[in-house]
Structures are given as structure tokens and as C-alpha cells.
Amino acid sequence: MPPETPAATRPALQALREAIPDLNQTMRRVAEEILADPLGAGSSSITALASRAGAAPASISRLATRLGYAGFPALRSAIALENGRNAQSGWERDIGSEITPDDSAADVLDILAGTAARALRDAVAWIDVSRLEQAASAIAGAERVHLYGDWGDSVALRELHMRLQRIGVAAWFVDSGPVTLRAVCNTLTSKDSVVVLNRSGEDEVSARVLHDARDMGASTVAIHGAPGSPVDRGADISVFTGIRNGKVWTHYYSGRASDTLVTSLLWVLVAQRRSADHSMRFIDDGTLGDRT
Template sequence: MAPNNDTPAQGGLLRLRSIYPSLTAAEQRAATYILENPGEIIHLSITELAEQAQTAEATIFRLCKRLGYRGFQAFKIALASEMVDPVQNIHEDVQPSDDMLIIAHKVFQSNVQCLQETLKIQEKESLEQAVEMLLNARRVEFYGSGGSGAIAMDAYHKFMRTGIWCQAHTDAHLQVMAASLLGPGDVAVGISHTGANKDVYEALKIAREAGARTIGITNFMKSPLTRVTDICLFTSARETRFRSEAMSSRISQLAIIDSLVVGVSLRRQDEALSGLQKIRRAIANKRF
């Protein structure tokens, strides 16, 4: 996803964390200083920041452009708006003395933060385009491996109710086999927290070459997955002491999937309601 000059005021720090792995060494020095001192940045000139971060003014300007701002001043204005309500650095800093209720509180708060930060970086245009692609799809396939495989299966489980023909594949061989049979009018959705999973990347690449449209769901804006997607939707998750980013991003991935399901269902209410009623009747005998 190429940044643009319409980047929302909120989410600048979140975007910076997302692209951090793809930055040059000099850009990372500037990014590190910004992330560690957001409140100080809004009072510095670009020259002062360059001196503090031990990098060049051109590097900072280039970093701001990569984030989608016209320059350092625009970034500072956006950052000042964001700092009105400081981002809470909530971590599951679990202590051996914590009882289970305290542990649950910390985990829940971390998940709430993950959802809030993911919502901040969503782009209306990307969400609407994704819904439009899914709405007009002849069939939809979801690809994911490992933890993201469970998300792909959940997406299949939910999208089945919309009345759109769909399938999910978590096996690498089945992914590329199914992708090769797609064509114009089909949509492939790849889910990968890192965006660097070779199997999911290859499946989307093959699907795209076959003529299908592709959607990605990942945590990193400059990941390989973005190179083989028409639209990419991003999560925001932080690694904590006792769980990885990939674990905490699951709830955000699920929320994005749910948003797409609701968006599609609202646009085809008759089919979605009819499908839901049929499914409810079919599973009625499975319950006591």
C-alpha cells in the first residue's frame, strides 16, 4: 500500500511501528527516537530531531513521506493531535504474584488496545474496495498457515452465511492447487501476521497470475504479501513478555473479517438472511 497525503491524523506512531522492519538503518534511528519520545518531537525542529537521532534531515523528511505526510511539519501536526489522548502503553507485564483475575485483566486490556489501534489505521477506501470485491466475487478462497490458518477457517465459517461460494485452505499444497484454478471474477484472501509466509505469498501470487483479485490481511505495511495483493488491510499488535505479536493480532484479524462479513451481508441482505435461515434449520438438530 503506497502512502498518500491523506493519511489520517491518528495512527502515525502505529504506522511507524508497522513499517519499522523495512526501514534503512538511518531511518530506524530516527524512528526509534520518535517512538521513544513522541511528546518531545512536537516541540523539535527537523534540525533538532536530526541531531538528537544522529541522522540527516533528509532522512527524517524521507521517513515522513513514507508515512504518508507531506513533510516533517505535517507529521508533527498529526502527532500533536494524536498526543491529545496519549497512547497507553498497556502490556501484559504479568508478575509471579498476580492472581488469575489480575492476569485476565491485563490480557483483556492488551486485547482492547490491539483492537483500538487496529481501528485507527483502517482506511475507509480500502475497506469499501475489499467489500466490493467480495460482493462481486464468483467464489472466494481464504489462505492461512499456522495461527493464521485458524483465522482463515473462521473466515470461511462466517462468509458461508453470506451465500457467496467460499472455501478455506491451510495446507500449502492445497493452497497453490486451488489458487491455480481461480480466474477472473474470483477473489483470494491471504492472511499472514508477518506478511512473510512463503506459502500464503505463493498462493496469492498464483491466484493473481490466474486472473483473480487478491486481498491481504497482515500486520506489516511493507511485507512481501503486499506485493501480491490488490488491497491490503492491516492489524496493529505489539509483542509482550508472554505472547508474541502474532498471538495478540488474532483478535484484530477476526475483527477485520467480521467487519467484511457484515459489510457484504448488508449489501446482499436477502441472500444473507436466506442463507442464515437455511443454516440455522440445518444445524437445529445438532443441539439439545
């Protein structure tokens, strides 16, 4: 599950998105109404919002309390503040904005840039840095590191693979079929580490890789966008990227931005652990080099 984060330090709208899977039907309607019109919610009275959502004001108060706010006025203020920050920064598009055939190129650029910016900001509030530190220690101490991700899940992982190799980590990217993956898992030992990236959290092959690797004693790391999923539950160290898997392409796009953020941070943490010389620095090609 995502780490517990004080309400005041996390984006209110992202907190609502994260809460939706566990809400009852009434609270879910309220959350969806707020997410559908954040500007309206940031200036609405509790009775007006209750009317639009078909809920009682008490349900809205309970939702606010569940999210960690003192009541609806505090939640409304947080939403209004978030709306103001978005407008001030120019990123007024919400994550999940759909791109239509009628959108101009400038509109599409605005949607994509705004989506990526919001995704990175929102992800920071949910990424469990302590788990990434554990994952980095496991990778840095392993004799061999095997990485698996299929199709779009492979994008951020392939970059991580390249960068791990550049700092001397014996790393392999495995993109073959189930038979080959099973053969690879049969060679694993307690000195190996396996990293799987699967945004949906439901991929059977990814879950099987984690299961087989753990059976062989290897340390396992799962990077995902679905807390509570089989992939989340199947690893020794599970890292939620802070953005859930969604239904429209811009959800997918925002998730990939958070994947890259997590794998980039993971690489830096591994590099720090492998560097015995604190005078070393990062140079332009992404490797490590001496200050001198």
C-alpha cells in the first residue's frame, strides 16, 4: 500500500484518486464529482457539492476526515490551493485529461506537459523512499541483477538496465517468453536480485517471475502502479510509483513519467552505494567520474 503521508503535504486531488478504490458507493460519488470539476469543488458549499453528488453533507465530512482533513472546509481549501498553484504554474490540465480529434497541436502540447508536471508532483507525495533505499541496497549488493518488463513497462526499465551496466553492475534485461524466463529463474541464487516493472500489477508472467525468483532465494523488487495487486504482493520489496494505472492514454502517459522518476532515483541510490569515493560526481553521459 502507499505510504502514510500527512494530508497537508500531499496533493488533495491525488489523495482522492488514491482513496477511490476503498470508498463506499456514496463517498465514491463525492470523490468522482470533485475530480470531475476541481475548480467548482474548490469554491462550493458542502450543501451544493452534496446536491451535485447525490450525497448527504455528512458523507462529505466523513470523506474529508478519512483523507486526513479536519473537515470539508479544510479539504475545500486544499483543493482551492492546488487549483491556484496549477493556474499560477500554467499547468491547468488535470491528470487524465482526454485528447480529442479536435484538439490543436498547442492544446495537445499543453495537455501532455501539464500531465507530466502534475504526475511528477503528485508522485512525490506517495513514493516510499525507504523502500527504494532497500531496493537499492539489494541491487548494489547482488552479484547479478535481472530486470523484466514487457512492452511499455520495458521503457523505463531498459534505461535503468543501461545505466546500471555503466556503473559496473552485472545486469541483464530479460524480454523473452515464459519458457526462457523460467529457465533464467532456475539459475538464480540468493546472490541474485530480480527487478520487475509492471504498471497494471496484474500481469501473470511478471507475478510468476517474482514467485519463481523468491523460491530460488533471490531478492525481488516490484515497481508498479497498482497497490494491492498480485505483483505488489509478490515481491520482497514493492515500490508504488505514486500514479495508478488508468483508463485513458494520458493516465498511461502520467504513469510512465512516474516510472521514470522511480527508476532514475533507484539508479542514483545504487550508484551512491557502489561508490566508495565520495569525491565522485555524475558526468553528462550518466556515468560516474572523478572530480579531477
